[in-house]
Amino acid sequence: MKKKNKRPSHRTDTLIGPGSEVEGVLQCEDNLRIDGRFNGSIESQGCVTIGENAVARSSISAREVIVAGKIYGDVTAENKLTITPTGQMYGDVCANSLVIMEGGLLHGASVMEHQAANAAPSESTETPLPLQRPEAG
Template identity: 45%
Template sequence: MWNKKGKGKPGASTDSLFGHGGTLEGKIQCDTNLRIDGGFTGEIRCSGTLTIGEQGRVHASITAADVFIAGKVFGDVTAKHSLILTSTGSLHGSAAAGKLSIMEGGILNGLVEMEEPSSPEGANGSVWTAECAANAEDDLQHDGHAS
């Protein structure tokens, strides 16, 4: 779905899908990847990648390995690895993540907590620039995935 060319993030396939037009309330415990394009209220714990699609509206506390937000999220998000907000994504609540990327137009209202990344000796750090964000946004619009 997201990974047509075998590159980019999120590159993992969606194992579970909650589609547009529906609403769900409760607690989700998911050991696979999950995509939400509808409305959800409650709590989400996901061992894989959680994707909130552009039509997704989530009011929940979220814990996942990776979180990709293209819709609206109201609540606290903990991403063990990375949290990505696209140009259409918004997060209203606290965010804790190893890596945080916000594309131009993305909205984050709340507190942010990040762990300092551990880097191997002699490794050079990389910087996410406006050009990188623009390229990822362009890939997402044209190919359905960000690289």
């Protein structure tokens, strides 16, 4: 009998440990945890976790990203980006969901898009409502 797991798995499939320094392009199908230093680009089908003492000078594209250390670069998260109380993010973010815990830092622009928002804007039937301002009295 197959077990259906709808919740994201946070097990670590690939680890760049403390004291390690890696440079280049990293592509992985599963989860990745960085506790050392990484310079380059990361593409993952799973969750990318940047540990508390980690530094990533990197553009990251993943299903989910958790920042507990420092990222210098842009992040695209298909589902969710979480910046923990020790996390520092210096770059732009595009995610379906953005969580910044108290103490976390985001220095950059953020864009939140729902997966259904991939349709062309011309197909939308909604018209934007004008802003209403109370009259000064």
